[in-house]
Amino acid sequence: MPIYEYLCPACNGQFQKLVRGFSDPPGLACPRCGNTGVRRAISRFATLKSxxxxxxxxxxxxxxxxxxxxxxxxxxxxxxxxxxxxxxxxxxxxxxxxxxxxxxxxxxxxxxxxxxxxxxxxxxxx
CATH class of the missing domain: 4.10.860 (DNA Excision Repair, Uvrb; Chain A)
Structure with a gap:
């Protein structure tokens, strides 16, 4: 189960959500303001090099x-x-x-x- 980061355009909030599967859960809303128009953010990641x-x-x-x-x-x-x-x-x-x-x-x-x-x-x- 991946953890996705979300951004809220209404309050500029950012939050994380543990999600089952790879699609956004129904009824996803910003925990700060309740806005349902949140969007998934592109998260940073690391790669291992030899x-x-x-x-x-x-x-x-x-x-x-x-x-x-x-x-x-x-x-x-x-x-x-x-x-x-x-x-x-x-x-x-x-x-x-x-x-x-x-x-x-x-x-x-x-x-x-x-x-x-x-x-x-x-x-x-x-």
Missing amino acids: EEDRLESLADPSTFMGLDESDPRSIARWAKRLGKELGEDAGEDWDEMVDQMLEEELSGKKDDESSSTGKPDDLGWA
Whole structure:
């Protein structure tokens, strides 16, 4: 028996319903306002990937689309996507580490802008 998510256009409510079979039950109504004009929402879902599929997706050149190596925020977004793809192989604190590196880079850029050395930083992001 699937659990479907429904949206109510009258009150913008969202609710779930355990349904027998694959069709909406008769008399289905929003629990908040009682509107019977609810519609089924498209739910998010996950798929399992093999190790080989994960590595193939990482090697795909499209993973670098939109990456601007001169923008630390762009690199951080890419690194977070990479961490999600790697899953537990990246470690539990991957996003935290990326955020910390970004913060250090951005504070370093502010220091660089206030000084006139113009030397690139150690991370190579400048």
